[in-house]
Amino acid sequence: MDLHKQDSTPTWTWRCKLNKYMKNVNYTDPGGDEITFTTGQASFQCNLANWILHKTEISHEFLFKSKPIGTMEETSEGEKQIRLIDSITWKKGQFIILLFKKPQSRCNDRCSPGYRKRSxxxxxxxxxxxxxxxxGEVSNITDSEICHKCPEEExxxxxxxxCVPKLYEFLSYEKxxxxxxxxxxxxxxxAVTLFISGLFIYYWDTPIVxxxxxxxxxxxxxxxxxxFLxxxxxxxxxxxxxxxxxxxxxxxxFSICVSSVLAKTITVCIAFKATKPGSSLVKLVSFKVSNYVVLVCSSVQVLICVIWLLVSxxxxxxxxxxxxxxxMIQCNEGSDICFYSMLGYMGLLAAVSFVLAFMVRTLPDSFNEAKYITFSMLLFCSVWxxxxxxxxxxxxxxxGVxxxxxxxxxxxxxxxxxxxxKVYILLLKSDLNSKNIIMHKIKL
Structure with a gap:
């Protein structure tokens, strides 16, 4: 809308384009006059009034009072004219404010950023x-119709x-x-293991070792x-x-560890079975069967791991x-078959060691570790x-945790x-670390 003030008279020319929806409208106003819009033009004269809110002296009520201030009519050239005959009365002074703003029809508040509209x-x-x-979605404008998905890294x-960058998570030394x-x-x-190893080396030639x-x-x-490391x-x-x-x-x-336990269990079995007269296991006593048990059982696990690394x-x-x-930054195990084969084989070795140790657990204590092996394999299997x-x-x-x-x-x-x-005997009961006492217990 454009308002143009004339030089001599308080007349403004109002040029406007009526909305296309106001074309071809015909109705009768409350005063009985017929109002017609044709091709977007108004065919009537409007009176302009100033509505003033004032307070009555008797009842102290607030009332609206109408004061004519001018007219709006159509000229011969098809333009709209606003002719003012008086000024608009405001609370402070007398002046004219004409504000034209696009009307908005709303029945709820706007949607803030971070939200979207839904019917x-x-x-x-x-x-x-x-x-x-x-x-995983964001919106950074008011009354957004849709939310936008963040990139995979955000x-x-x-x-x-x-959208902000995602945090990388792993078992961090800092956090x-x-x-x-x-x-x-x-x-x-x-450190405890190293201490026990050093203790065994120091007492290498004693009977208990x-x-x-x-x-x-x-x-x-x-x-x-x-x-541990x-x-x-x-x-x-x-x-x-x-x-x-x-x-x-x-x-x-772990396979070497469990194979060693299995080898110690087999050693106990052979040692006490060979004491029976005519036992065929006597030849195996001098044969380093325990070393071969450790080597063979560990080699199978090594083979599984090599195939794993080569295949997947x-x-x-x-x-x-x-x-x-x-x-999450993590290690994908690659081949699940190889991973569970590795765990399964380790479990098999532990189960065999436990069964053999349980069978010979009642042999004499001095040379026999079977009872301790039974407890160790029971704990091992229970944990896993x-x-x-x-x-x-x-x-x-x-x-990983x-x-x-x-x-x-x-x-x-x-x-x-x-x-x-054994550490208890070596450090606190050194008198028990004697071949005579051990042989005496065997006879008993």
Whole structure:
């Protein structure tokens, strides 16, 4: 709309284009006059009035009073003219304000950024509901019709107004207290294992150390020591080399550990079965059968791991979907068949060791470790049977937490059950570390 003031008279010319919906309208106003719109032009004269709100002196009521101020009429040229005969009265002074603004029809507030409009099924299109953007979506304008999905590497902020980079999650040395706890326990248990190994070397030629195959015992200690240290492959940000080594090193070291326990159990069986007259096992006493048991049983696990690395090796994986707003950096195990074959074979060795140790648990204590082996394998199997369902039900970095806990507890159980009784005798009961006392107990 354009208003043009004339020079001599208070007349304004109003040029406007009437809305296309006002064409061809014909109706009668309350005064009885017929109002007609044809081709968008008005064919009538309008009177302009100033409505004034004032307070009566008697009743002190507020009333509206009408005051004529001019007319609006059509000229011969087809233009609309506003002719003022008086000014508009306002509370402060007398002046004219003509404000033309596009009208808005609304029945609810606008939707803020972070929300979108949704039809509420009503008759009027101006009525709608404001609903928050769905997970992973944002809207940064008012009354947005749709929400926009964030890129895969980003996630909405708290108000769902803009996309921000996702956080990378893994077992971090800087942020996770569990990493410090596991590291402290692993180093402490490794130090304990080294201490026991040094103690065995110092008492290498004593009866209590020689009783159950010194070489296998030392191999078992070394494998337990390395098993404690292999948990550091599970800590920190996963990279290609750690993904390749974490499961394979754990599987091979644990197989050596369980194979050594199995070899010690077989040694106990052979030693006491060979004492019977005419036993064919006498020839195996001098034969290093325990060394071959460790070598053969461990070689099978090594073969499984080599096939695993050649066929479908583990690799670094970025998981964008498990936890909203986070990117989990984890190791994908590659071939599930090889992974569960490795675990299954280790479980088979533990089960065989447990059964054999349970069968010879009642033999004399002095030379016999079967009772301690039985407890160690019972603890070992209990831990892993309990942990496997928990491992399968977790995702992301917590899978590593579960596996680390299983490694530490099972290795600590084997170390404590088999070697602490011997350490107790070596340090506190040295008088029992005598061949005469051991032979006397055997006769009993």
């Amino acid at each position: 509420n099924g009503g008759y009027h299109v101006c009525c709608y509901d404001c609903v928050p953007c769905s997970e 996630w909405p902020d708290g108000k769902k107004v803009k 996770d207290i569990l990493v410090d706890v596991f590291s402290a326990f692993a180093l402490f248990l490794s 020689k009783a159950n195959n010194r070489s296998v015992s030392f191999t078992l200690l070394v494998s337990i020591f390395l098993s 292999c948990i550091f492959f599970f800590l920190g940000c996963p990279v290609h080399i750690t993904c390749l080594l974490r499961q394979t090193s754990f599987g091979i070291l 090796p583990p690799y670094v994986e970025f998981d964008h979907h498990t936890y909203p707003g986070q990117i 049977i309990t942990i496997i369902p928990a491992y399968l039900s977790t995702r992301g970095k917590y899978m 579960v596996e680390i806990f299983a490694i530490l507890t099972s290795c600590a159980g084997v170390l404590g059950c088999i070697f602490f009784p």
